[in-house]
Amino acid sequence: MTAILEKPPVTPAPVKEPRDWRGPALFALVAVIGLVVMPLVLEPFRLGLLAKYLTYAIVALGIGLAWGQGGMLTLGQGVFFGLGGYAMGMHLKLNDAGDGLPDFMVWSGVETLPALWEPFRNPVFAIAMVVVVPGAVAWLLGTLVFRQRVRGAYFAILTQALAAAMVILLVGQQGLTGGTNGLTNFFEFFGQDVAADSTQRGLYFTVAIVLGVLFLGAWQLQRSRFGRLLLAVRDGEDRVRFLGYNPATVKTITFTLSAVMAGIAGALFVPVVGIISPALLGVVPSLELVVAVAVGGRFALAGAVLGAVLMGYAKTYFSEELPDAWLYLQGALFILVIGLAPKGIIGFFRRKDVTA
Amino acid sequence: MTALLEVRDVSVVFDGFRALDGVDFTVDHGELRFLIGPNGAGKTTLIDIITGLTKPTTGTVGFDGAVINGKREHERVRLGIGRTFQTSVVFEELTVLENLDLAASFRRPLLSLLARRRGVTEKVAEALETTGLGDLAKKKAGVLSHGQRQWLEIGMLIAQGPRLLLLDEPVAGMSADERARTGDLLTEIAKDHTVIVIEHDMDFLRRYASTVTVLHEGKLLIEGSVDEVRADPRVQEVYLGRAREEAAHDVVS
Numbered sequence: 289m290t291a292i293l294e295k296p297p298v299t300p301a302p303v304k305e306p307r308d309w310r311g312p313a314l315f316a317l318v319a320v321i322g323l324v325v326m327p328l329v330l331e332p333f334r335l336g337l338l339a340k341y342l343t344y345a346i347v348a349l350g351i352g353l354a355w356g357q358g359g360m361l362t363l364g365q366g367v368f369f370g371l372g373g374y375a376m377g378m379h380l381k382l383n384d385a386g387d388g389l390p391d392f393m394v395w396s397g398v399e400t401l402p403a404l405w406e407p408f409r410n411p412v413f414a415i416a417m418v419v420v421v422p423g424a425v426a427w428l429l430g431t432l433v434f435r436q437r438v439r440g441a442y443f444a445i446l447t448q449a450l451a452a453a454m455v456i457l458l459v460g461q462q463g464l465t466g467g468t469n470g471l472t473n474f475f476e477f478f479g480q481d482v483a484a485d486s487t488q489r490g491l492y493f494t495v496a497i498v499l500g501v502l503f504l505g506a507w508q509l510q511r512s513r514f515g516r517l518l519l520a521v522r523d524g525e526d527r528v529r530f531l532g533y534n535p536a537t538v539k540t541i542t543f544t545l546s547a548v549m550a551g552i553a554g555a556l557f558v559p560v561v562g563i564i565s566p567a568l569l570g571v572v573p574s575l576e577l578v579v580a581v582a583v584g585g586r587f588a589l590a591g592a593v594l595g596a597v598l599m600g601y602a603k604t605y606f607s608e609e610l611p612d613a614w615l616y617l618q619g620a621l622f623i624l625v626i627g628l629a630p631k632g633i634i635g636f637f638r639r640k641d642v643t644a
Numbered sequence: 645m646t647a648l649l650e651v652r653d654v655s656v657v658f659d660g661f662r663a664l665d666g667v668d669f670t671v672d673h674g675e676l677r678f679l680i681g682p683n684g685a686g687k688t689t690l691i692d693i694i695t696g697l698t699k700p701t702t703g704t705v706g707f708d709g710a711v712i713n714g715k716r717e718h719e720r721v722r723l724g725i726g727r728t729f730q731t732s733v734v735f736e737e738l739t740v741l742e743n744l745d746l747a748a749s750f751r752r753p754l755l756s757l758l759a760r761r762r763g764v765t766e767k768v769a770e771a772l773e774t775t776g777l778g779d780l781a782k783k784k785a786g787v788l789s790h791g792q793r794q795w796l797e798i799g800m801l802i803a804q805g806p807r808l809l810l811l812d813e814p815v816a817g818m819s820a821d822e823r824a825r826t827g828d829l830l831t832e833i834a835k836d837h838t839v840i841v842i843e844h845d846m847d848f849l850r851r852y853a854s855t856v857t858v859l860h861e862g863k864l865l866i867e868g869s870v871d872e873v874r875a876d877p878r879v880q881e882v883y884l885g886r887a888r889e890e891a892a893h894d895v896v897s
Contacts, residue, residue: 513749514757516742520735527733530695532721532750532804541754 314590315503322496332485339492339560341600342499344577345593346553349499350546351581352592353506357515358542359522360439363574364447365550367454368422370569372551374458375421376558377471378405379414380482384475391473396463404464411478415555422551423544430540437536439525448571455570470565477559488560495556499593502549506589509545518542576603579622585632594634646709648673648808648838649694654703656689656862663689665862666703671808676834678849679842680873681859682882687842688730690859691810694840695727696720708807721750724807730816732793736786740777740796743785744768747800767803774832775799776825791822798829802837809839815848827852850874858882 354360381390408414458465480487521535584595606614651669664686692698696717748767772778775795815823856873858865860882
């Protein structure tokens, strides 16, 4: 221990800390596998599945940021995923319909295009809404609840209720949203046949690159002073207040970022999978992704991504081989991870002194 | 020049219980003030009032000539009021250096926080030096001892360059050796800061205090030098007298 009275000769504080290259090296390796190896070895159907998992991984990345780093357990990321997905779906529907009405509107007896839909004809507007709408909703929610110091389980329940409400809203507005069926039967994606292998291949690359870029951004954020502040808010919100920061602002910003990620993921999901519907964004899919993040390792961004991809594969595998067992397995895995390995799969690979 | 801190006629009522009752409390620039009183006297409540954690039922808190009743906690920190808590709360997942850096960065605009910390700023280096935590800079705060955590907290305060420091029982639970070091640290800080210290420990008080304010049952009992306060019969009754009774009790049992 250092005495306060007899100060040791002040060692000049280290100006630069040695760089750790293992992280970037691992990222590069994964990038090569994702962008070169996978497209070469996987048949189109499997590559499409991977693209779908990678869109989930984008949502998971946001959950990792909000929950793992910021301590905000969000059980309603499906809402933002859905808002992004519907924004994209509406544009594709209008594009396919040309001068007419989207097919489901005709079936529902809608005669004129609802005003809400009209601006989504414009691709730039639609893409902007993919980011703006989820971001704005999360910002509004965050501003309202974090300022009132709603947190922990209360926040979790609130977000879950939001997911449930969103489903009810979408199902109820059949003529506007396609109801339970959602938006599907897409033909064209920005001038390409959406079902063509080449389009799907291009989409895979798009999803992978978007994930990579968002991951790098989140990683940079995590290492920044803001990232340190976020951890501090997670571990001692009241103390942070007495350091002169407003935790509500920190949380609102982070929650908004995570919502924007989910929105982008939803928009990419639509052309990859060819549908967006209430079943894809309700309480269950929102929870499934939280489970995936917990299994992968919520305290590390890479853990969140890993969890989403692994759980995606596991779900597909078991649904093909043992359809009845999957739900039980998923639940058991969650309990095991929470009980025995709270740091998730990635926790086994990390040195003890690294947590963030 | 007006006083730095002026608490005027503050009362706090919790569910009918008067935690503070018409307290006036003034601290001048550059003062080192000790705040004492038996358990439940309202010491921590008074600190909570000053820092905004508790809202006064009546009365005003003035800081540097302006009434700050309506300000929220983090806004008061930005005015220059810093505090520590009885149970130290440092961020265990962050290193000592990161804890100090976070404290020191609170005036940076939010956008500039998005950059990574490069090296150590002057303020942080200074806080490391004053608290003697230099060798532990890269250790996670979670591994620090109780005494080291308190010093880190005080260091975080110093790094913020506050105009008023409020320390809530900084030596509680410390060994004699740690107490002595904390006392020296306190003397060092008080040279160029205004400091209010809540302390139970009479021995510590005798060694390091100059001006003392005594609270009792939510009221201000007396204010004066250590000797005046110790000589006051009322203080002896409520504070020292109790200690004597406790001592007698110890002998009996």
